[in-house]
Amino acid sequence: MNRFIIQGMKMIHSNYKSSPLPIGIEVFGVDLKRQLDQVTVERIKEDVTKHRLVVFRNQGVVDGHRQVEISKWFGEIDNVSYAKHPMSPNIDIFRVSNDPVQGCTGVGITGWHIDGTFRSEPYSHSIYHMVSVAKSGGDTMFIPLTQVVESFSPEQREFLNHVWMLSDRCSHLCHPLIYPHPLTGRPTMCFHQGMTSGFVRDYDPTSGKLDLLNEEENKSVISAIQSAIESVTVYSHKWLETGDFILSDNLAVGHRAGSIPSSVETAGLRILHRVTVAGKTSPCKNTLQKQDCCY
Ligand SMILES: [Fe+2]
Known part of the structure; x- marks a missing residue:
């Protein structure tokens, strides 16, 4: 131009x-x-x-x-x-x-993330x-988050679509792991490999009830995310x-x-x-x- x-x-x-x-x-x-x-x-x-x-x-x-x-x-x-x-x-x-x-030292080295989870x-x-x-x-x-989401297998996607991340900060907020980007509508992720205390199934913000995943399910979420990240540009x-x-x-x-x-x-x-x-x-x-x- x-x-x-x-x-x-x-x-x-x-x-x-x-x-x-x-x-x-x-x-x-x-x-x-x-x-x-x-x-x-x-x-x-x-x-x-x-x-x-x-x-x-x-x-x-x-x-x-x-x-x-x-x-x-x-x-x-x-x-x-x-x-x-x-x-x-x-x-x-x-x-x-x-x-x-x-x-401030030691920033951003705990893993892949977006800011402000x-x-x-x-x-x-x-x-x-x-x-x-x-x-x-x-x-x-x-890393491009839409490509990360698209690299999940159909089974992983079905499972992860019900998963929410639980922030380890004092607010302990719960965010859906996969959701549409607010401007583009493309699937994207809310995640932080260094600031997550666990994962929750089908969080209901109205009740606030936390159905925490068990240890094995947590591991499978972490593993699926890591494998997907390793497969993208x-x-x-x-x-x-x-x-x-x-x-x-x-x-x-x-x-x-x-x-x-x-x-x-x-x-x-x-x-x-x-x-x-x-x-x-x-x-x-x-x-x-x-x-x-x-x-
Ligand atoms: Fe960051």
Whole structure:
């Protein structure tokens, strides 16, 4: 897309191009540090929904204020109290590092997940910017959740369609494991391999009664998810020093952090800024765009 757009007396040039990645697209011709015309913003938002992951490279350092501003294209920001660090440039920035002086450590390494499963409405989008790139390791890996669901056998799908995940956080929320994405209707998953205390059969939000799966059933759920994940394409994003910025549809892709030596001397300093956008719906088995449907 190469076009000129006249808005009032101002002519805006947008040179928006994209190329496919194993999951998502990389977009060229956009400087995120500058204010963008509304047509370009809408195009980016459409591409995030359509492709699930939109990567921008060579952005330099995008300051915290601008990262939050970009994140607000998708909705209100949801920051959580545990995710505060004194070195964070902004209350809405979750600053992650391999150095505890610089940011919160040990984040995202407990397994594949989406962000915010401890919320009744998990985050709709996660927005990432790497401020300091490690010399080795520290990739972020993404998987397409629709493909994970579609790789279950018919028997597994029948079983898992009745399974709900139970968050291990204080809220102990219960979410359907498989449900339609609220915007696209494609089957997706609400799951967190590191923050789940168990699984429940056919949870009824009205009664709140928990019919917990037994140990053997729990194991079969965990095993089915892991096998399905191992059968789909994984996009391992190698962060570059020149400034990478990623917009992700948090409900459509799972992710996890790749390994990185904790020693800053060995691996170099890694600092990632993440912003999360408040979800608009609870994961719901059957309904698209319906607010407050399950809780
Ligand atoms: Fe995460």
